[in-house]
Amino acid sequence: MQSPLLKAGPSPVKTPWWRGLLGTSGPLIGLILLFGVMSVATDSFLSVRNLLNVLDQMTVLGILAIGMTLVIVIGGIDLSVGAVLALSMMVMGWLANTHGWPFPLAILAALVVGGLCGLISGLLVTRLKLPAFIATLALLSVARGLANIITNGEQIVGYPEWFTNLAIVRHLGFLSATVALLILLALATAAFLRYRASGRSLYAIGGSPEVARLAGISVRRVSTWVYVASGVLAGLAGVVLAARLDSSQPSAGTGYELDAIAAVVIGGASLAGGVGSVGGTIIGVFIIGILRNGLNLIGVSPFIQQIIIGVVIAIAVSIDTLRRRER
Template sequence: MTSAIAQPPTSATPTTKRSLATYLHGSGGSLIGLIGLFVILSIFAPNFFTVRNFVNVVDQVTVLGVLAIGATLVIITGGIDLSVGAILGLSTMVLGWLSHDGGWPLPLAMLAAVAVGAAAGLINGLGVTRAMLPPFIATLAMMSVARGLANIITDGQQIVGYPEWFFNLSADRFLGFFSVTIIVAVLLYALTWAYLKYRTGGRSIYAIGGSSEVARLSGIPVKRATTWVYVTAGALAGVGGIILASRLDSSQPTAGTGYELDVIAAVVIGGASLTGGSGKITGTIIGVLIIGFLRNGLNLLGVSPFLQQIVIGLVIAVAVMADVLRRRRA
């Protein structure tokens, strides 16, 4: 009588290979990229591997990180938002104008800044869902309008000088690291992660990005949900404007210029697909840190800001190419 002897596996099972491939092509691949970037910059960039520099990087990416939360939701639905930087600029100017010239208490001006951002996002959402404009066109138009309004409010002049307590929101440290603005960003990420993972509305966003028609036939209010995603992105841009005003102790009509590309880059690098239906908030965190460390490292290496734009552009191209390859393999 012979007995079967189990042979040790000589190679990974197909399931294991698929799991590994999925991990590497998603946020896992970006995590490996972040670790590799961190190691390289630690070796070659002077003063990179210091606590002070890490705190500086986190401070610098806080605004980008808040904007990227809204952009993640938009991109998961299959949309795009080119107006977040301009809405940030408009919100921060509304904050400054109301608190300095309008005589509003600063806390009320802060709420108004968020409300203005949400209103701009509402217009974006209605343009996409009701006017049936492509997201690219709707948000491109809003980018132009919001930037123009930001300049009209004070005739292109910046507003300087906020109360000390407002500046301390980003300056004072708890445990030597956390400022109020950083804590706000962390809480927003935690809430968004929980919403996408555990709430029906969060799962609906993925369904809309996968196929809006199938989502509609499944009973999901596609137009309403999509509109609210853009409203959320606009409101978060308003929050980003408040954080930036606190950091700079001023409101500037040009604030947020160029943030659009960095935000999209962070979300795509984090594993979200520009065709919609996929993306993780944890991946967005990694993408934001990659952008932050990359810019910080290039600055420490003395690389020209103009060359930095080229590098960021190449990073975006590589991230999109990876997304295309992932979808083809799927």
């Protein structure tokens, strides 16, 4: 007689190995393959100078993408980060160069402006119940307009040498202060999401806001602070970009929000919320940075580059859709 335990239900369906690979190591494997392809495609890619250039170029995007990771984990989206970056850097330059504020105080003001922009987005989403897409799209327009109004669309140039050296001087032969800042931010945010209860609550909110609320999590308050954090990081990215360019430009950051979202999604996060990691996001940032750099070295037209980046994003979102269907 057959045991009842054997009749309890059908045997579990095994997930194909390649789908499991896409969910865990896919972005890293993609980065390794991309690195190999670019190394073969152009001799100058592997030069120390070019690799350091890639590292510098990805710093601003990396800082923005860390903030975007937090937003996407809770199931939100922030389309305003590029415009907030521009507004913050313009405020910093305007206060320092036009009004004579001490430069460290002007930097602090830039971060405060970024945080206020994030607070507005958070309140629009959590209090007025606007869709995050609409709320942050509206703030994008407002912030970009304010960035141009401050100096009537003109750039601000001429910053202290110690400030620009943050992005130029390399310690140990390769590590600038701005790159070190990105590394510290990534490690701190990853530790927050993994080891702090408040960090793990972001995944609960992204998985199901109602279940998170019933579990005692203040969904409104936490979600608002996530948008504030994204705004502060956008302001910090503006400061870093100003150090790299030795100027503040109202048009800076255009399109950065899309690259930040792409980096997070390519790194394995789900646009539906509840899934994502800082490590994956940094891999996504590297993929975009190496892809753009390699295509430039090969001589691919910027218009073709846009098409290629779009295809990569579409593939990443398709993989996310497959993963969610499996779950």
